[in-house]
Amino acid sequence: MPTGYRDYYAALGVKKDASADEIKQAYRRLAKLHHPDLRKADEKSAATVKFKEINEAYEVLSDPEKRGLYDRVGAEGPGEAAPRRSAPPEGGDSFEGFSDFFEGMFGRGGEGFARGEGGRAAPRKGADAEAELSISLEDSLSGGDKKFSLSVPVLCPDCGGSGRRGRGFCPACAGVGETQRTRTISAHLPRLVRDGMRLRLRGQGGASGGGGEPGDLYLRIRLLPHPVFTATGADLETSVLAAPWDAQLGAEISVPTLEGPLRIRLPAKTHSGGRLRVAGKGLGKEGGGRGDLFVRVRVDITDKTSDKIEALYRELREAAA
Ligand SMILES: [Zn+2]
Known part of the structure; x- marks a missing residue:
């Protein structure tokens, strides 16, 4: 039986010197x-x-050991010299099993390989996960404990994360090892x-196969x-209504802030559309501190x-004429 050469690097679209x-x-992206x-x-x-x-x-x-062996003998294959490109997949597209090329090199299902040498590959860390957490402006100020639900990858219960069942791929997770x-x-x-801030929650990401530590969860705010x-x-920006006499004469007015109403000074002769600045009543600023609150005044x-x-208005009209 011909052992058609498999270019595993090409299959994953990575270079020969690609890091783990x-x-x-590449695998996770393609598997999905x-x-x-x-x-x-x-x-x-x-x-x-595919x-x-x-x-x-x-x-x-x-697997560093398998990869090492593949790199050493890969191009020639364990048997005969083979063309440089990935062999066209043979018929019978079942999920089960590996190519002849694989089995020629590593034994059936790769089982013959890891055994005997005493060495299993080090357990891999679980996958990192990403999620978004939407919070109110008020909550962004105070911080504190937040509970939320999230769809996260967990170890496939059917195969314990190995992605394999017997000789074939686990049908429950189709070989990915997680659900x-x-x-x-x-x-x-x-x-x-x-x-847009990204928080890292250590160990809250995907579970690991083979007893490695779980991945981290990156939470985007x-x-x-x-x-x-x-x-x-x-x-922040908001607006308030001011009475004509307060805008003309100046007054103390109440403006909303994220922490409740605040009394501030409305200067005399404030025009409609004028903007008041309330320092330090904005949101958290990069590098620390808080931004400002701008209050747009609408005179009505x-x-x-x-x-x-x-x-009085009639008198005012005569006086202003
Ligand atoms: Zn599974």
Whole structure:
């Protein structure tokens, strides 16, 4: 039987000197892309072939011992010299098993290989995960403990994360070794978190196969829109209404802040559209401290009316003429 050469580096689209991390990343990306469960019926068969190729390549390149042997004898193969390109997949696109090339080099299912030498590969760390956490502007100031649910990758319960069942790939996770599950996570947020900030939650990411430590969870903070304040970077903007006489004469007025109403001085002769700055009442700023709150003043007449108010306005009109 011909042992068609398999170019595992080409299968994962990585260079020959790719690091373990690069190989892992390439594998995860491709495994998701070609996962047969995620494909339409008419694409399943082609995806399965591709998926099998990727898994076999990863099986070899992720294991330093197998990779070493592959690099040493790979091009010639264990038997005869072979063409430099990946052999076209043989028929019978089942999930099971490895190519003849693989079995020629590592034994059936690779089992003959790891055994005997006494050495199993070091357990790999679980995958890092990413998630977004949306919080209110108020909560961004105070920080504290937050609970939220998240769909995270967990070790496949059917195969314990190995991705294999017997000689073939685990059907439950299709060889990836992990599945998704909703988990409740609690995170301690620091004070003054900012929009777009990335927090690292150690050990809250994907579980590891083979007893390695779990991956980390990177939490991206998103600040929710607020009904009263508009955020621009660390600065906030809001608006207040002022009565014509207060705008003319100056007054003490109440303005909203994230921490509740605050009394500030409205200077005399403030025009409608004028902007007041309340220092340090904005959001958390990069490098520490807080941005400012800008209060847009809208001068408006009062809906309240009386004979006296009418009379005073008439007097005002005459005086201003
Ligand atoms: Zn599985």
